Amino acid sequence: MPRLLAVLLATSLLATGCSSVGYDFMSTGSIRKTKFHDTDPQDFGRNHPDRHPVHGIDISKWNGDIDWQTVKRSDVSFVFIKATEGKDVIDPAFETNWRSAAAVGLPYAPYHFYYFCSSADEQADWFIANVPKAASFLPPVVDVEWNHTSKTCRTRPPAATVRIELKRFMDRLEAYYGKRPIIYTSVDFHRDNLVGTFEDRPFWVRSVAAHPDKTYQGRRWSFWQYTSTGVIPGIKGGTDINVFAGSKKEWQDWLAALNEVNAAGTTIASR
Structure with a gap:
């Protein structure tokens, strides 16, 4: 695949969200048995x-020691790994987790939990200092949500400030890692700050009680986190499980494009 085509494919697949997949030919049930067991299954209706x-x-230090070979054999296709928080916190399991995922051939990406008590540049500096380019096979992720339980930062800036700071942070990461960052968000944070914005950015949305089409109306998404109580072989306790919006072919095409981008070290231009 020519390098330019690889770059275009890597950006366009996620920017569009791959959410035009048709579902009419598939059967439904009330609460369908999912690919992985869930200790608290939800009824998503026909769009399960x-x-x-x-x-x-997606994982962090709280998932403990992981049997990565078992995880890979269970048909997990990718993993988002917590790397950093704010301007001065790193997940102590980050390096072990990303290197272990890489060793078994699982596509992986680091994510940063954004704090609104630190500037975008302070947090970008911290992320770049602690996350090597090799740790970001998939594009890096910025996790933006209101932190209701934080003991150190419950600041809620105006929506305009949120968007300015978020764009600055993502631009810094894109310039350094050569990949357009993915935005992870929750229903309330999206409603308060992101509706109708960043339409050219890939979104990873949390929606554990209803399909994203109901909770994020009008938002094209690339990844959907549908449970935090999933059961994954090789991991003890409840695990967050996500789906990619596109088909298996779209997934493989995107990975192939990223392989070329990673190998070439090419910066993906903003579009």
């Missing part, structure tokens, strides 16, 4: 997660 063939997980 298993209509998407590519599943992945």
Whole structure:
């Protein structure tokens, strides 16, 4: 695949969200048995997660020691790994987790939990200092949500400030890692700050009680986190499970494009 085509494919697949997949030909049930067991299953109706063939997980130090070979054999297709918080916190399991995921051949990406008590540049500096380019096979992720339980930062800036700071942070990461960052968000944070914005950015949305089409109306998304109580072989306790919006072919095409981008070290231009 020519390098330019690879770059265009890597950006366009996620920017569009791959959410035009048709579902009419598939059967439904009230609470369908999902690909992975869930200790607290929800009824998503006809648009249940298993209509998407590519599943992945997100993890942090709280998931403990992981049997990565077992995880890979269970048909997990990707993993988002917590790396940093704010301007001075790193997840102590980050390096072990990303290197272990890489060793078993799982596509992986680091994510940063954004604090609104630190500037975008302070947090970008911290992320770049602690996350090597090799740790970001998939594009890096910025996790933006209101932190209701934080003991140190419950600041809620105006929506305009949120968007300015978020764009600055993402631009810094894109310039350094050569990949357009993915935005992870929750329903309330999206409603308060992001509706109708960043339409050219890939979104990873949390929606554990209803399909994103109901909770994020009008938002095109690339990844959907549908549960935090999933059961993944090789991981003890409840695990966050996600689906990719596109088909298996779209997933493989995107990975192939990223392989070329990673190998070439090419910066993906903003579009």
